[in-house]
Amino acid sequence: MRRARPCPPGLVLPLAALLALLPASPRAAAAQDEPREATSTVFARYSERILKVQVIETSSDAKGTIGTGFLVSADGLMMTNYHVISDRVQEPAKHRVEVVEADGRARPVEVLAVDVVHDLAVLRIGRPATSWFTLAPVPVRQGDRLYSLGHPNDLGLSIVEGTYNGNLKHTLYPKIHFTGSINPGMSGGPTITGDGRVVGVNVSTMGEQRSFLVPETQATALLARVQAAGFRPAADLTVEIAQQLTAYQEAYLGTLLEGAPRLAEVGPFRVLTEPAPVFRCWGGSERSDEAEAEPTYTEIWHRCGTDDEVFIADDQSSGTIEIVHRVLTTQKLNAAQFGALYSQRFRFAGFVDGSEKHVTEWRCAVRNVRAPHTPVRAVLCLRALKRMPGLYDAQFHVALLGRRNAGLISTLTLTGASWANIDRLADRYLEGLAWR
Amino acid sequence: MALILEVLPPGRHAEVRERHRLGDAPLTIGRALDNVLVLDDLHADAHHARVEPQPDGTWVLVDLGSVNGLGVGRDERVTRVVLRPGAAVTVGRTTLRVQDAGAPLPPALRLPRAGTAGRSLAHASLPVLLGVLVVAPLVVASDGWLEATARGAGTEIFGTVLAFGVLVLLWAGVWALAARVVLGRFHFVAHAAIGAAAVAVLTVLGELHGLLAFLAPAMPGASQLTTATALAAVAVVVPLHLQVATHLGTAARWRVGAIAAGIVLALLLVSHAVATDEFSPMAEFDATIRTVSPALVPQEGLDGFRATRADLKADVDRLLESAAR
Numbered sequence: 001m002r003r004a005r006p007c008p009p010g011l012v013l014p015l016a017a018l019l020a021l022l023p024a025s026p027r028a029a030a031a032q033d034e035p036r037e038a039t040s041t042v043f044a045r046y047s048e049r050i051l052k053v054q055v056i057e058t059s060s061d062a063k064g065t066i067g068t069g070f071l072v073s074a075d076g077l078m079m080t081n082y083h084v085i086s087d088r089v090q091e092p093a094k095h096r097v098e099v100v101e102a103d104g105r106a107r108p109v110e111v112l113a114v115d116v117v118h119d120l121a122v123l124r125i126g127r128p129a130t131s132w133f134t135l136a137p138v139p140v141r142q143g144d145r146l147y148s149l150g151h152p153n154d155l156g157l158s159i160v161e162g163t164y165n166g167n168l169k170h171t172l173y174p175k176i177h178f179t180g181s182i183n184p185g186m187s188g189g190p191t192i193t194g195d196g197r198v199v200g201v202n203v204s205t206m207g208e209q210r211s212f213l214v215p216e217t218q219a220t221a222l223l224a225r226v227q228a229a230g231f232r233p234a235a236d237l238t239v240e241i242a243q244q245l246t247a248y249q250e251a252y253l254g255t256l257l258e259g260a261p262r263l264a265e266v267g268p269f270r271v272l273t274e275p276a277p278v279f280r281c282w283g284g285s286e287r288s289d290e291a292e293a294e295p296t297y298t299e300i301w302h303r304c305g306t307d308d309e310v311f312i313a314d315d316q317s318s319g320t321i322e323i324v325h326r327v328l329t330t331q332k333l334n335a336a337q338f339g340a341l342y343s344q345r346f347r348f349a350g351f352v353d354g355s356e357k358h359v360t361e362w363r364c365a366v367r368n369v370r371a372p373h374t375p376v377r378a379v380l381c382l383r384a385l386k387r388m389p390g391l392y393d394a395q396f397h398v399a400l401l402g403r404r405n406a407g408l409i410s411t412l413t414l415t416g417a418s419w420a421n422i423d424r425l426a427d428r429y430l431e432g433l434a435w436r
Numbered sequence: 437m438a439l440i441l442e443v444l445p446p447g448r449h450a451e452v453r454e455r456h457r458l459g460d461a462p463l464t465i466g467r468a469l470d471n472v473l474v475l476d477d478l479h480a481d482a483h484h485a486r487v488e489p490q491p492d493g494t495w496v497l498v499d500l501g502s503v504n505g506l507g508v509g510r511d512e513r514v515t516r517v518v519l520r521p522g523a524a525v526t527v528g529r530t531t532l533r534v535q536d537a538g539a540p541l542p543p544a545l546r547l548p549r550a551g552t553a554g555r556s557l558a559h560a561s562l563p564v565l566l567g568v569l570v571v572a573p574l575v576v577a578s579d580g581w582l583e584a585t586a587r588g589a590g591t592e593i594f595g596t597v598l599a600f601g602v603l604v605l606l607w608a609g610v611w612a613l614a615a616r617v618v619l620g621r622f623h624f625v626a627h628a629a630i631g632a633a634a635v636a637v638l639t640v641l642g643e644l645h646g647l648l649a650f651l652a653p654a655m656p657g658a659s660q661l662t663t664a665t666a667l668a669a670v671a672v673v674v675p676l677h678l679q680v681a682t683h684l685g686t687a688a689r690w691r692v693g694a695i696a697a698g699i700v701l702a703l704l705l706v707s708h709a710v711a712t713d714e715f716s717p718m719a720e721f722d723a724t725i726r727t728v729s730p731a732l733v734p735q736e737g738l739d740g741f742r743a744t745r746a747d748l749k750a751d752v753d754r755l756l757e758s759a760a761r
Binding site: 288289292296297333334335336337338339340341342343344346347351352353354355356360361362363364365366367368369370371372375377378379380381382383384386392395397399401402403404407419423426427430 | 581582583584585586587650651653654713715716717718719720721722723724725726727729730733734735736737738740741742744745746747748749751752753755756759760
């Protein structure tokens, strides 16, 4: 569940790979016979509302990232993705943002506001617009023909046809599934109907026409916020991002695992599963020696996660939550040998992407704990987000103790969570693990 | 003053072959059998030199027209040398050394008393040493077997034992050879037994350390325990080898052991100081789990674990603060 990194210039961020199991998208599903605007007409009519956005790395005075933006007001406000201009927000001294006009001239622009959770940003281009998109709700049905515009790989403004396929099911906030080729560089561009109404903002892709849009409603909400703030830029965008992430994780984690949790029976254990409807769980098992009638040991895994991940910077993301259970059973190993196997599997329980720029080193506390249903070996590993005060990454590793031939290693991973939520979830997590 | 002439035959590590007290009669020296001092030295003349007593009570060595003369100091050739205590003269390739018979000597070394702790390991009975050499690999092998989790672990265990065996033999070989060259004692089996015993003891201690790490994860200094054990091993093993290899007294041996451990510690500290902390996205912790009955495992309650977590958070916050500075 990680984004590929680092992003080359203008990369549209690939979404998590779990969706890869979906059947190939049938392009023929779009009705070919219904009357619609010719694509060339759509392009001719709306292309002047779309501009290339580039982030210049000041030391080399050359492009570090490119993306797309579209005009949304007469006074020159422009919508794009946060991830297009994130370098400027994270390291303002080293970057500046420009838009490229139709005549090829670059014009410096100002970042007015960002919505890091939904990956949106509002820019002010410093000149009035002659033509712009008015954001408003658009009724769309699955299969409707849509047009996505942008600058794929800096090849020039392009238009891509595709179909609307509804919202993703396994995200906390809505994200539109657009079947059409959105490519790196098209990030921040609009996806519109034939009559020029914005359905969403291009944001990410998994390749093979599986693309994703931020719904128009989120863009409208951000624009309303900019208006309410009197079109003044935020004093410090990183502080604002920290606040947004804090509010987001509170909405996400604040009530997670409250009430009676859903449980699954995995081998000889009872474990937490699908803590909320947005979670998806996958599982499998593996025998140590496939050829033998009786394997030395068997390993079963059960993993739950969501498709949500908030991009903060190329090497830092937030808002992930993942639960992994791994069950080891053996009929052949003696107690000491099983202990060695158990230790070895426990040792390699934890890796969370991160860089020194954004996070502190990990610190772990290891204890043997009398959990409600069973004694456990519990390890909490914690690191702080350096630029997001009050937010932490955490990994909670638990190994159940008490059997000589069976064990459960369970890991809860949270990124960008408040201490209160981490601490509360650690307790709730311990309650959810038991022998059957 | 009575002088003694010591004869050291050719060779770098020559020992005194014979001694002559200088008297009133001249002493003839050469390869011929009619000399008083006969030298088996092809570089000496048949009648090479003669020691002549002087009226003032001293002695002078006079060359008798030999091919190679008398050698003094580095490369000097002379025909006449006054013999004084401490002087050395070469005749051919034989060294003649002059000693004062009345020079004071240090007291005699005390023999180790039989039946006390001072008895050298070098003289332990061969069956005992061989017993150690058999038991130690068994300890290493059973430790490997207790940690074997894959099929065909036998090969791996055999490989481990073999590797340890080769290391111990090399280690013992270095000690034995060094002792042989410097002091003329070999005692290879005793050195090997010490090395093997050390490996076996460290293997057992490693297991105990793992058990302790599992039972008491909160114990402070647990991570330094391995280092301390290794240093203690150096401080014990070195004196044992010295006991086999040298005549050093007990206190001196332990002192050398302590110095060796000190050197290892210093090297560790230096390597620690020059090592740069690489940032790691991998959370590392002591993952040791032992399948002992939970009744024997000391456990924290949920409240205790909450307090532990709060301490952890404070620790990370301090880290954040120091990173910000």
